[in-house]
Amino acid sequence: MADLVMKAIRKDFGSFRAVDNINLTFAHGKLTALLGPSGCGKTTLLRMIAGLETPTRGQLMLGDQEITAKPAHQRKFGMVFQNFALFPHLSVAENIAYSLAIEGVAKARRRARADELLELVQLVGYGDRRIGELSGGQRQRVAIARALAQEPSVFLLDEPMSALDAKLREDMQVELRLLQQRVGITTIVVTHDQREAMTMADQIVVMSKGRAEQVGTPQEIYSRPANSFVASFIGKANFLAGEAQGGRFRVGDYLLQAPESRQFTNNSPVTIAVRPENAVIAETENAALGNNIPAEITFIRDVGSTRDIYLKTPVGEMIVEYGAGETLRPLSVGEKVPLHLPPEKLHVFPRDVEAAG
Amino acid sequence: MRISLFGRLFMGLSAVMLMLPILVVAASALNGGRSMLFPPQDPTLTRFSEFFISEPIWRTALGNSVIVALSSAAIAVLFAWPAAYFLWKRATGLSKAIAGLMALPFAVPPIVFGVGLGFMWSFLGGLGSLWAGILSHGALFAALPLVTISIGLQSIDRAHLDAAATMGATEGVTFRTIILPQTIPYTISGFFFAMVLSFNEFIVMFFVSSSSYATVTLQIFNSLRNGFTPTMAVGAITFIFVSVAAFSLVARYGDLPRLMGADQSRN
């Protein structure tokens, strides 16, 4: 089982450090999503894996073989590009069989392989079409088939859904995941869409400013974000600024309980994150419950599947989300309600005082 | 957006002005006599047979024109391809120098370049030979295929090159299977541009041919002092026909508005 391993990978473009000290293991047959905002270095990382960029420092291993300096055309990791990069002067089948054609495989075998892959991506009979005649979704399937035609040891996808419209995107995420599981190939997907990452991935790498902020399964990353960046990038979160105080946390005039995930010295600045669906609008002012903050409703957004209650509190504005199935007493704008922040749902991170926000 | 009445009137008038001298020349080829009269006197088609068949001066000149135009356009493309490719791959000082050299003859008054070429070929011993004329036109018009091929290369998505590499293609294979096929229309356009302009050029050719051979336009230029004759008008018709045919082919197989610099996202 050949895992792909990155050791202390760094990439500089001039004085700009695009990727900084990345150590990752991409397990054989698993799908990893590189997730982050644009400019976080995820695409550069993917291009280094493909061999399209050389790392400034560090090592890239495939099993026990070092491939750091191996050029792209010798690695032959299949790759799906952002706008698919299908060759307009070749037909669909010729695009798919491109890697075989330049190896000198006979025409009939090329065609047979192309048909096989067209069947895999459910495009039987499209082999003789021109690229210009295909829809966005069909192009994506051709690009996937083309990347798989060479039976690559690693399958790379750079923002594969970005050229598709929203509805098609959701369907293709599921379809691509099922295809990947069927083929059982080590796959790395670059995306900026957390839903996409969580739909498809076994492992998510959250990246920011060239660094890996957190590595874990989708559930780990959602329920136990490692820092406030991850908490804000994966799902939604309300943030409160405060200080540690004798095992509890002071936010404005209020003292909040939270699980001791790590040791904080007294008065050290912290950020407390709480997801909108984890905050609760309490029935009554119950001091015994603790962790309550007075709030005033400023806006109610009811979009059917969820109801978002916008609140103004002495420590900042917050949003509470209720699902359609959850019961909630009738509320109106301007009403004063107690906001309950369940201690076990709070995430506390050290706050960098210098950096604003 | 609809074009106003004034606009249509202006364009119509421009078209008339543009066509007028050409139509007059075409009509005067029918003259029975030796002088250029309009409307033509004693209409006849004899001038056509003179130009293409019976008068060896014109037959030879036409042959020379064709040889020079075709070979110099081929040479211009051969010069332009590597220059455009280097410039596209990585715009180093050296590749910019190459492009600058190719643009130079095209940017100065052609009579000066012609005088210089005349001096140089007489010094090197090529003066009056057909190959010196071909090389001179090749250098003069290399800037045209350089521009069209550069436009073609710029239209290639660089992700295509990365895609080819991830499928096992070396630089050479990528060039052969991706870059070359996608730039063929632009190469052909550049060839036609260079060919048509070489076909019509005479000042540079005048200085490098040193009267030892003549192309059609040069032959007309040489007999300027004796005035124009209806046989020359046949040459004019032939040349217009060739130009229209060549540019129509470019328009048919390539995107002419885009080649001329129109924004392709519009219309």
Added chain:
Amino acid sequence: MSLSTAEDLPTPAPIVVREPSLWFKLGLVALLALLCLVPFLFVLTISFGHKIEGAGWAFGFEFSHYKRFFLGATWPETFQSLYIQRLGYSLFFAAIGAVIAVALAFPFTYFLTRMSRRAQTVWLVVLLSSLSLSEVFIVMGWDILLSARSGLPALLDGIGFTDLMKDLGWFQWFRDVGLASPRAFKFKTSGFATVLCMAYLVWPYAVILLYPALSRLDPALVEAARTMGARPGQVVRTVVLPSVRLPLFGSTLLLFVFLLGTYVTISVFADPSQHTLAVSIYDSVRGSTLNAPFGAAQSVILLITAGLFLIAGQKLSKAGGTA
């Protein structure tokens, strides 16, 4: 995840890129330098060379040809400005021709870019064919159109315009500006015919040069101006013209430089007293006077003039672009 430091791992060997193309590039540079640059160096060298009677020249270093150009051959005894005058006529005709061509090409190109893509393509074929048409054929056409026997003068005579002018007593004016002989209109040779033919010569170039800028002009700009109440003429003056000011200026300059070298138009349509530097270069190098070094010196001066205008234009447009 264990964090080993970056420092203890080796820097990977860079992917080796073969550069067989360097020698090829240098070879290409050498070949192009020979064909595209060396001719100009010959012109420069020979302009300082020595004239040999007949048609020859020898290497040398004398300024007599430049002296002859600026001060006359017989200076300091007498001063002649014949060649400076020729340069003046070169600039005069080229400037007027270029300005007229661009002025007429601008509205045409604007309307052209508003047409459908298909119509544009047809027009471009016509324009390119006209643009590449040899100067000899264009001069041939205008020669017939302006000739006394079968051109415009005969037409004006035939429709009675000549007699009308005579009756009105305005005919003398046409004679005064050199457009008529005692009995009829006469356009060959005249400044009018020269400028007309030169403007015609570069008009298609002007359209092709303005085409990119005008076709990239965002139609929303024009529509926005319309919604704010601008009449079509005002739109052109306040939106279109300002946004293509630089291409207009640049095209005029390029065509001006192009027209500096015109030979056939001048020699057929211009009065001998108004012949340009291009004509006298021709006469010196291959024509009647045969003095190659002097021809070279005139070429250098024409080249420097063209260069100065191009550089000045670049400076001006840069200043205009940042202002």
